[in-house]
Amino acid sequence: MRGVGAVRGPIVHRERFPIFWWLGKLSYTRFIARELTSLAVVYTAGGLAALLWTLGRGEEAYRAFLEWLAAPAAVAFHALVLAAVVFHALTWFHLAPTALVVRLRGRKVPDGVVVAGHYAAWLLASVAAAWWLLGGRG
Amino acid sequence: MKHSKDVVFWSLFSSGGTVAALFFPALAGLLLVVIPAGWIEPPAHADLARRAGHPVARFALFAAIGLAAFHWAHRFRYTLYDGLQLYHLYGLIATICYGGAAVLTVAAAWVVWSLP
Amino acid sequence: MGETLRLEVRRYIPERGPEPFWQSYEVPVRREWMVLDAVNYVKDRLDGSLSHRWACRMGVCGSCGMMVNGEPCLTCATPVTGLLPGPARIEPLRGFPVIRDLVVDIEDFVSKLRRVKPWIVRRSPKPLSEGEHLQTPAELEEYAPFAMCINCLLCYAACPIVPLEPDFVGPAAIALAQRYNLDSRDEGARERMEVLSRSDGIWACTFVGECSVVCPKEVDPARAIQRYKVEAAMDWWRSVLLPWRGES
Numbered sequence: 001m002r003g004v005g006a007v008r009g010p011i012v013h014r015e016r017f018p019i020f021w022w023l024g025k026l027s028y029t030r031f032i033a034r035e036l037t038s039l040a041v042v043y044t045a046g047g048l049a050a051l052l053w054t055l056g057r058g059e060e061a062y063r064a065f066l067e068w069l070a071a072p073a074a075v076a077f078h079a080l081v082l083a084a085v086v087f088h089a090l091t092w093f094h095l096a097p098t099a100l101v102v103r104l105r106g107r108k109v110p111d112g113v114v115v116a117g118h119y120a121a122w123l124l125a126s127v128a129a130a131w132w133l134l135g136g137r138g
Numbered sequence: 139m140k141h142s143k144d145v146v147f148w149s150l151f152s153s154g155g156t157v158a159a160l161f162f163p164a165l166a167g168l169l170l171v172v173i174p175a176g177w178i179e180p181p182a183h184a185d186l187a188r189r190a191g192h193p194v195a196r197f198a199l200f201a202a203i204g205l206a207a208f209h210w211a212h213r214f215r216y217t218l219y220d221g222l223q224l225y226h227l228y229g230l231i232a233t234i235c236y237g238g239a240a241v242l243t244v245a246a247a248w249v250v251w252s253l254p
Numbered sequence: 255m256g257e258t259l260r261l262e263v264r265r266y267i268p269e270r271g272p273e274p275f276w277q278s279y280e281v282p283v284r285r286e287w288m289v290l291d292a293v294n295y296v297k298d299r300l301d302g303s304l305s306h307r308w309a310c311r312m313g314v315c316g317s318c319g320m321m322v323n324g325e326p327c328l329t330c331a332t333p334v335t336g337l338l339p340g341p342a343r344i345e346p347l348r349g350f351p352v353i354r355d356l357v358v359d360i361e362d363f364v365s366k367l368r369r370v371k372p373w374i375v376r377r378s379p380k381p382l383s384e385g386e387h388l389q390t391p392a393e394l395e396e397y398a399p400f401a402m403c404i405n406c407l408l409c410y411a412a413c414p415i416v417p418l419e420p421d422f423v424g425p426a427a428i429a430l431a432q433r434y435n436l437d438s439r440d441e442g443a444r445e446r447m448e449v450l451s452r453s454d455g456i457w458a459c460t461f462v463g464e465c466s467v468v469c470p471k472e473v474d475p476a477r478a479i480q481r482y483k484v485e486a487a488m489d490w491w492r493s494v495l496l497p498w499r500g501e502s
Binding site: 017019022032035036038039040041042044045046047048049051052053055056058059062063066069070071074075078079081082085086088089092093096099118121122125126127128129130132133134135 | 154155156158159162170171178180185186199202211221239245249250252254
């Protein structure tokens with residue numbers, strides 16, 4: 001008969017952790033969705049590398065790359081990739097103040113200001129990236 | 139050494155995450171959606187190649203791609219460990235993730251080098 | 255008031271069998287009752303064999319943590335009326351071995367806590383003749399939130415990494431390490447960094463953030479951990495880029 005082990009102590013029960021634990025609670029599912037945006041990030045990095053590759057290969061390669069991107073299936077898929085990249089950015093900016101302790105004139109900057117600072121940086125970075133990609137036009 | 143190797147990978151993860159958060163929405167939006175959908179004219183090959191060939195741009199693009207790759211590697215590694223409970227494949231998954239990121243980084247160096 | 259609430263309690267009695275089982279109890283509902291009052295009612299009036307921990311009844315001792323409808327909470331601070339119409343599931347704190355019924359074994363946490371040296375570390379004690387340590391309100395504010403921890407372990411129950419990676423030091427232990435790291439009187443930051451800048455320390459955390467959501471004392475362990483990651487990274491970069499600086 002199982003019982004309290006006189007020598008080894010109480011016999012404990014360890015609950016098994018379900019393999020799809022992240023489906024059981026909304027906050028966990030949101031967490032995994034947030035983590036999976038890293039796939040969209042590396043895909044975009046790969047896309048940039050591909051763009052640079054065609055730039056090196058010449059006009060024809062560049063044109064063919066753009067044509068491939070213009071296919072409706074590609075645009076639809078990439079809209080999802082873009083959504084994931086944006087989700088990455090939004091969650092990143094909102095989590096950043098937890099890790100960063102920003103001091104201005106000896107006082108700690110409140111979280112909301114740090115987040116706002118990130119959004120401002122985002123705006124500047126986006127303008128710079130667009131300006132670089134599109135060639136300085138308005 | 140005082141710190142585990144994870145400190146290096148986490149540094150790359152956080153730098154890559156910041157670079158990606160700041161620059162990738164605009165780049166992905168324009169390159170993958172807005173231009174292909176025809177809402178904006180694509181830049182001419184010669185112009186873009188010139189802008190990409192500038193030494194500062196070459197380095198920035200290489201750094202962005204490399205850091206983004208290592209951001210994915212570190213994050214996805216833990217997503218596999220925790221999401222699919224693959225801790226028993228600890229070393230294999232780490233090798234595949236960081237190895238894959240290294241491959242993409244080398245590829246980035248190569249394409250940046252071969253710009254006109 | 256004839257209202258009753260059905261509690262479905264996860265029981266485990268090792269001498270009766272190796273598997274846990276559910277047992278239901280109908281308890282009366284009093285508007286001012288907390289879940290702990292309902293569980294005490296079960297033990298006092300319905301089934302004396304039910305085992306559970308509790309002490310202060312007012313949210314400062316950290317003894318009465320349980321899973322209520324899948325969420326970790328202090329049962330002395332969770333109103334029964336919020337669970338109506340019921341039934342409500344009462345289970346032991348997740349992530350810990352269950353000794354009996356709602357009582358879990360927290361020895362593993364205690365040994366992890368000990369490892370981070372949760373006390374003021376001084377290279378040498380300040381002699382009495384030099385007087386007391388003086389600390390400004392601003393210096394106190396630096397670590398005060400992390401000092402509010404009552405070791406209730408709700409954060410461990412909320413964190414998915416705890417059951418997935420049993421060696422993970424965990425949110426409360428890291429928050430308490432920070433409580434001392436950030437205390438102006440402490441000189442033990444380096445020693446604690448050695449213990450925590452490891453794959454079973456801060457690097458196992460993936461910032462799910464649930465620990466801070468469930469904390470009843472607003473300790474915000476997630477913040478402690480993410481700050482620690484940045485500290486560790488900066489410390490490492492400093493040692494690589496400025497090696498002549500020596501140990502801080």
